[in-house]
Amino acid sequence: MQISTNKRIEVIDITGKISEIVKQSSINEGICIIYTSHTTSAVFVNENESGLVSDIMDMLKKLIPPNAGYRHDTIDNNADSHMRAVLLGNSAIVPFKSSNLSLGTWQSIFFVELDGPRKRNISISLVPTTNSS
Structure with a gap:
């Protein structure tokens, strides 16, 4: 799946x-x-409530502020994006049954752009499981 971020x-x-x-x-x-597979993007599962999403982004900015003298900034000026991606992670695993995602009531799957705008590729793999009953 490809996503263009703005x-x-x-x-x-x-x-x-x-x-x-x-x-x-x-x-x-x-x-x-x-x-x-991008080192400045992330995937996570959480509630899709705009206040919470803003709080998560604010938390990341507080924990890893931009332009704080990071050594990597001498190359790309995006060290904060890499470090935020490390905290969030690059993957999520969600079970599914009867061809429906088994997400909790408030859960959503998010892609996070941390150094855009860009075109990003997201790999989706479906692994069948067998029912032992």
Whole structure:
């Protein structure tokens, strides 16, 4: 799946797109692995409430402020993006059953751009599981 981002830091709910991929597959039950291979982006699962999403981004800015004299900034001026990606992680695993994601009531899957705007690739892997009953 490819995403085009519009801002330097952007949080995008990709739950619908992932859900559609799962529904269109021939796999009824398994796990869905969502992975970004970019070192300045992330994937996470949490509640899609605008205040919470803003709070998460504010937390990252407080923990890792931009332009704080990081050594990597002498190369790309994006060290903060790399370090924020380390904290958030580059993948999520979500089980699915009957071709539906098994997310909690308030859970959504997010892609996070940390050094945009850019075109980003997200790998989606569906791994079937067997029901032992």
